[in-house]
Amino acid sequence: MxxxxxxxxxxxxxxxxxxxxxxxxxxxxxxxxxxxxxxxxxxxxxxxxxxxxxxxxxxxxxxxxxxxxxxxxxxxxxxxxxxxxxxxxxxxxxxxxxxxxxxxxxxxxxxxxxxxxxxxxxxxxxxxxxxxxxxxxxxxxxxxxxxxxxxxxxxxxxxxSESAIWEKEYAEWQNDQNQAVSDSAKMTAEQIVDQYDGSIVMVNTVYSDGTGIGSGIVVGDHYILTNYHVVNGATSATIDTIYGDTLTVQGVAAYDDNTDLAIIQTKESLSNYYIDPVPVTTSFQAVKGGKVYAIGSPLGVQNTVSEGLISNVTRDGMVSMIQTNAPIDHGSSGGALFNEYGQLIGITSSGLESQANLNYAVSAIHAALLMQELPASPAADVGFLPDSGPGTLTGASMDTIQKYMKDNYSALTSMNQVIQMTDWSVKRDSKNWIVINANIDPLYYSYYFDSIKPDLRLWAVTMGYDLHKLLPNETIQFQLYYDRTFGFEPRGFDASDVTKTGDGKWRVRLPILDMQLKDQMLIQLKD
Missing domain, CATH: 3.30.457.10 (Copper amine oxidase-like, N-terminal domain)
Incomplete structure (x- = not known):
């Protein structure tokens, strides 16, 4: 990360x-x-x-x-x-x-x-x-x-509610797991480390603006489970084993940004290095008050083991989370959380800056589901993920804002068709407004504009909400244009909307949508 x-x-x-x-x-x-x-x-x-x-x-x-x-x-x-x-x-x-x-x-x-x-x-x-x-x-x-x-x-x-449905299902599942492991033998910390320490690796990532570290869990011959945020936006990566080997990561084989999980694929076969995968299943015991052990690379200190309790079993949205007081730190993300039966119950992912050891792991249930998306054999064309997007655009360049708009708002679905928005431009004008322009597909405007108006308005409102969240202190104007060139001089337009191009043709360019926002939003659609 x-x-x-x-x-x-x-x-x-x-x-x-x-x-x-x-x-x-x-x-x-x-x-x-x-x-x-x-x-x-x-x-x-x-x-x-x-x-x-x-x-x-x-x-x-x-x-x-x-x-x-x-x-x-x-x-x-x-x-x-x-x-x-x-x-x-x-x-x-x-x-x-x-x-x-x-x-x-x-x-x-x-x-x-x-x-x-x-x-x-x-x-x-x-x-x-x-x-x-x-x-x-x-x-x-x-x-x-x-x-x-x-x-x-x-x-x-x-x-x-969804929450009540989840709580009922989780209680039923947990009861089944408790019964399944009631007769299983508990393991000591030494036994868990002896069995799984070699299967936990350190993940070294390279980004366009620096480097990062995280942890990973070997789950297959070429596959390592980690957190999505560890590899999101990385351009390359390697892993270090506790045996001193450094292996190349080819890319991301599967991921789920909602659960913050990813499975990366190594170039080399991990079995050649005598590394066994950690079993990942939906059958395990995770109860409040249960003892747990975390293995990861906090602050780059490889395969550090810490001990704690399950402080709570909770969820964020539909993501099951295990709260623990087992110490973790920067670099622990993607590491393993085992219960005292040696079962992988979570992937350590986050912590709050607090003296109370408020740390969290994504439930291994989600990892087991993600592994079902892996191909039958490692893909030859696996690659890395682009950055998922900024939490803010404050201070970003106009080019960065333009790229964001093009990546996220270049299409509108209406009437079961995808309408393309092209020729994006972003600039700051003399009054310090951020002015964003784009062109709508002229054919859709010519034939279907009245029909797509409601969808276009809602699309613009969603965009405005997003822009305000990313640029809360800016005054912004977005204008969507109809832009088309004709072989004759069109009539009935304002003089400012029609320009002679010099090659016997005329260009019609007129705004069909104007959105302005700061503390409030103003939207005007051309009749």
């Missing part, structure tokens, strides 16, 4: 907008397909509709109601109850919500949403009633991975 522990993203709540939008605490949705809306009996009056989340009745003011067979709930209450946050843009009546893995953009009265950059059709649009935004109950709940049940006898919408 780049000389630091993993950024505290795994431990932080979902990011909320600061000054860009007026917060109302409403939430997010998912691109996953959802079931039809909840349909209530004709006798279900608004005042009688109840909503429960994880067995607790929500106190709703104003209350839930039905319209055209769809149950609507106040946005703030349902999103907060399901652990999501949201931001309201009053000018366009647009909602931008997010939780740990999803960003969604909705607008009042619009039967479409943009979810993680993709357009999703809604069977019932959000509505505004007496100054409160309401959303369809089933769509929001199921989009946030919750389960929904309608109890007709009591006229109640019963929602089981």
């Amino acid at each position: 780049k000389n630091k522990m993993i950024a505290p993203a795994l431990l932080a709540p979902a990011i909320a907008a600061a000054l860009l939008l007026t917060p109302v605490g409403q939430g997010a949705a998912s691109a996953a397909a959802v079931s039809p809306q909840i349909t209530l009996s004709a006798s279900a009056a608004a005042a009688n509709v109840k909503v429960e989340v994880d067995g607790k009745a929500l106190s709703l003011n104003p209350g839930a109601f039905t319209q055209n067979g769809v149950t609507y709930v106040p946005m703030r209450a349902i999103f907060e109850a399901l652990g999501a946050s949201v931001t309201w843009e009053p000018t366009t009546k647009t909602i931008i919500g997010n939780n740990y893995d999803t960003t969604i953009t909705l607008s009042i009265g619009v039967n479409k949403a943009v979810v993680n950059g993709k357009t999703v059709n809604l069977s019932a649009a959000p509505i505004e009633k007496n100054g409160t935004a309401f959303v369809p109950a089933r769509f929001i709940a199921e989009s946030l991975h919750a389960e929904v049940k309608w109890v007709n006898q009591t006229q109640t919408v019963q929602i089981t």
Whole structure:
């Protein structure tokens, strides 16, 4: 890793907008397909509709109601109850919500949403009633991975949150594991080290701006398990074994940035160096208070062993995490966490700067799932990953911002088609604004502009939210242009929009979308 522990993203709540939008605490949705809306009996009056989340009745003011067979709930209450946050843009009546893995953009009265950059059709649009935004109950709940049940006898919408579902499943799984290892022999620290020390390596990474160190776990003849953040953005890497050998890393064979795990592939066969893989399974015991042993390379001190307890078993979003007080430090990321039965239970990944030894490991469950993505044999064309993107663009050059915009906003999905945005440019003008320009595919503008307007607006709002998060103190203008050259002089345009090119042709260039933002957002779409 780049000389630091993993950024505290795994431990932080979902990011909320600061000054860009007026917060109302409403939430997010998912691109996953959802079931039809909840349909209530004709006798279900608004005042009688109840909503429960994880067995607790929500106190709703104003209350839930039905319209055209769809149950609507106040946005703030349902999103907060399901652990999501949201931001309201009053000018366009647009909602931008997010939780740990999803960003969604909705607008009042619009039967479409943009979810993680993709357009999703809604069977019932959000509505505004007496100054409160309401959303369809089933769509929001199921989009946030919750389960929904309608109890007709009591006229109640019963929602089981993703968190409650996970906790129930995890408790059942943990009980099975506890029973499976109840008769297994415990191992001493010496026995665990004797069995697995040679299978833990130090990972040396090279980046465009420096070098880093991390740890890794041998899990196959050419494969080493580590943290995603250890190798993200690296241009090359090597591993050091405790036997003094340095081996070449060809690239990343599999990864999951959400769980912060990656499997790197070595050029050399590890069996040639008599290194045995560590078994990685979903069957292990990890209970609060259990003894654990960590092996890694903190501060580059190779294969350091530390002992501790499982302080807690928790999760971040859908990522199962093991909290431990076993000491780890910079360089420990990607190391192994074993229980006292010698089972790999976690991959050490993060720690808080505290005297309380608040350290975390990603559950080995996720590693076992990731290993299923490995090819049958090592790939010949494996490579390294590009940097996943900045947490901020403050202080970045205009070229860096331009690359970010091109990499992340060069396409819009609408009408089941991908519309390309090209010719990106970024500059700072005489009034210190950051001005961003791009061109839309002129054919889509000519034939489908009226149809894609709602999607284009939501795309722009999502972009504005993102830019404000990355450049919170900047005043920004984004303009999207129609730009096309004709063999005749077009009529009906402002003189400033038509330019003679000098070769008998004329260029039409006119802005079709203008977005400006700082503490608020202004969006104008050409009629």
